[in-house]
Amino acid sequence: MSKLNLAIIFGGKSTEHEISILSAKSILKHLDRSAFNLSVIKIDTAGHWWLIDESNLDEDAAGEPVTLVPGSPKAQLISLKNGSVVETLDVAFPVLHGVFGEDGTIQGYFKMVDLAFVGCDVLAASSCMDKDVTKRLLRDAGINIAPYLMATDNRIPSFEQVESELSIPVFIKPANLGSSVGVYKVKTKAEYDEKIKMALTYDHKVLIEQLIVGKEVECSVLGNEEPKASLPGEIVTNTDFYDFESKYVDSNASKTQIPASITEEQISEVRSVAVKAYQTMGCQGLARVDFFVTVDGEILINEINTLPGFTNISMYPKMWEATGIGYSELLSLLIELAINKHKSDASLNVKAREVK
Template identity: 45%
Template structure:
């Protein structure tokens, strides 16, 4: 059987550059070299694409004279690297998880792991995600949106009257809790707003929900597999960047979550409906709040969730019977399945 030529794309220009590298390390460790030839492609923080001189380890290639520079053509082709069968875009956040790289790969007609351009872009934008989920009758927290030109005119009293305290301030197009703050008064509110606007031109202020933080992993295309739910119990009040990636004791992860069968089914149903409503494919992690009265609110959807050794996405699937190695194999197969389906579409009308 011919080995597949895999491009493992990591790094990127986002604030989650280092997280991407940790995720790529974990994926590289389980790629079966009997099945795959692996090309390590590093996107430096300045946007330069570099091909590692070997495929032994994930590392920052910025300034590495032995790394081969790749030229990205408007056609989407990578000059100096031909014949990729599948790309795994292990990129979190902007310039990667938001549909930009997916669009490039679509133009190049290269199969890739994860959601398509449309769903990647929509899920990255927390405001657009909320709007679409509301149309599907899926509960989301109340929120107010502010754009960059409005940042000096935000009326704290009006926001508090609508959302109450505490509340969360978030950059709309960021992941991994980058730039997210929990605020309890006017002073911390304005500091949080200034911080969030450092990372995006749109900022969302969201009401706090009192409930259990539950996450579910979804794997598949037309008929996705839904994992058992896991619960996050953060030590510092919310699931921050440090809790996710740096501090192994920053949050307690309960996998599977201690829930009755009916609640598990309800959570899995909401995850499935959310995955479908946002046109997701391949994979996504659906983050939810379970309130005391049983209501379920979707917080956000991650189209390329973290793959580090302490990340929830692979841990939840492992608890559901899908090993890390099998997960990567299935994601590659799903990418090829979708590409084959789309390749059969007619593009010539006349």
């Protein structure tokens, strides 16, 4: 069987640029090299694309400037130096977290150039990226969510309203960021007034969420038409909450436990609700569904990440490893799902043209 031409695309313009680099390093370390011809593309913080050697992931714009265009019959990677075709591609793996990578933006680009890609399509990616939209859709589907209020540049709930409807303390978080960037826990009116303004420098929409006392539990989901859920894992943190420092900087601030220390019945329910939420949002390929399990045993969804971290400490691959799918096998499955999704979409397009 011939090798697939695979593009690993990482970096990007989001605040999670550095986390993307760590994810890309881990993926490249575990990828089955016998199955793929690799093109490694780094998007710098200005949005420029560079074809690089994988030994230079940390270097700034070191490589050949490239772009991606439609080809016949495959998408083509084009050199911006001389306009030549560098490679024809079969599939892309966008290792891009946050805005421009996880919000439907690059997914739309891949669809425009007719390139198979790992992960959710445009609508699911953009809907899950916006935590407000996610919560509304899950709530309409009868799935429990943490109570919240919304703030925008022009409409900020008063501290008194927040205290009345949600109680204090609350969490403030941008609607369209990840990795706990711009997330604050507030207990006083002074903190609230300050942190709301700070959060609104990251996004035009900000969630004000009720504090949920309980366990932070995550579950990995994998698949297209018939998704499966992994054993759930638990985040145990020694800090006030699971912030950016706890995730990526201070290794002693938190630890993970797989499976989560909840009952067998709760594990089963978390897995079932994770799949239901995944299907409700129209996800394909992969997603990580984050939960709260309260002290009373109630299960609430916190958020859904359609392109979760793949670093050496990231929960998505670790939960699948605990469920019986190793990191290398997981990557191959994700790429296979991407190819199958692309073929299915192409078949639908052909049928649509025939009807017309």
